[in-house]
Amino acid sequence: xxxxxxxxxxxxxxxxxxxxxxxxxxxxxxxxxxxxxxxxxxxxxxxxxxxxxxxxxxxxxxxxxxxxxxxxxxxxxxxxxxxxxxxxxxxxxxxxxxxxxxxxxxxxxxxxxxxxxxxxxxxxxxxxxxxxxxxxxxxxxxxxxxxxxxxxxxxxxxxxxxxxxxxxxxxxxxxxxxxxxxxxxxxxxxxxxxxxxxxxxxxxxxxxxxxxxxxxxxxxxxxxxxxxxxxxxxxxxxxxxxxx
Numbered sequence: 001x002x003x004x005x006x007x008x009x010x011x012x013x014x015x016x017x018x019x020x021x022x023x024x025x026x027x028x029x030x031x032x033x034x035x036x037x038x039x040x041x042x043x044x045x046x047x048x049x050x051x052x053x054x055x056x057x058x059x060x061x062x063x064x065x066x067x068x069x070x071x072x073x074x075x076x077x078x079x080x081x082x083x084x085x086x087x088x089x090x091x092x093x094x095x096x097x098x099x100x101x102x103x104x105x106x107x108x109x110x111x112x113x114x115x116x117x118x119x120x121x122x123x124x125x126x127x128x129x130x131x132x133x134x135x136x137x138x139x140x141x142x143x144x145x146x147x148x149x150x151x152x153x154x155x156x157x158x159x160x161x162x163x164x165x166x167x168x169x170x171x172x173x174x175x176x177x178x179x180x181x182x183x184x185x186x187x188x189x190x191x192x193x194x195x196x197x198x199x200x201x202x203x204x205x206x207x208x209x210x211x212x213x214x215x216x217x218x219x220x221x222x223x224x225x226x227x228x229x230x231x232x233x234x235x236x237x238x239x240x241x242x243x244x
């Protein structure tokens with residue numbers, strides 16, 4: 001490998017490290033602005049940073065099951081949190097040191113019921129959003145975030161039996177914590193600091209009635225499964241080809 005190739009590889013690794021943080025072998029994009037779980041948005045990538053813009057929030061009429069993992073901070077995740085909290089207004093902060101025997105913790109929050117997400121995106125009450133996704137290939141959905149909460153809220157989540165993403169107010173969503181099937185607490189996302197997120201892309205397929213549907217969600221910029229397509233026009237063309 002010549003010097004130019006070595007330099008190129010080094011720059012690529014550096015760029016990735018500047019924009020992402022690794023959590024349990026998964027890469028999360030650093031959230032330098034507000035990111036909403038379940039929202040549709042677009043990411044713009046630059047050499048050493050990126051920006052994410054929330055575009056629309058689908059109407060989730062049914063509550064969405066949430067998977068929560070409580071994870072101790074590391075140097076890299078705490079650095080990402082520090083970068084994010086600068087742009088947030090919160091009345092709490094987290095202290096971290098390698099010498100601490102018990103490290104502070106954060107949450108990995110994931111929408112685990114992707115079938116319900118797909119049902120919502122394809123429903124008539126999200127028609128306008130589906131049309132937007134069709135014509136904006138670069139649009140993606142946020143299915144996972146890294147979040148820091150007050151210690152008392154984190155403890156409540158750890159002891160909850162179930163957690164759902166549910167509507168709160170006119171056009172926002174919150175974490176609803178249940179214990180013994182009873183609502184125990186509601187946590188708004190602006191009560192914490194979201195410092196990382198995972199985005200997923202949409203895969204299209206045409207059904208037997210020649211109607212286009214979003215049939216899968218793939219991580220980041222990964223390829224869609226066989227016979228499904230990121231570009232809805234390819235889904236039309238491919239299915240029509242087999243019908244000839």
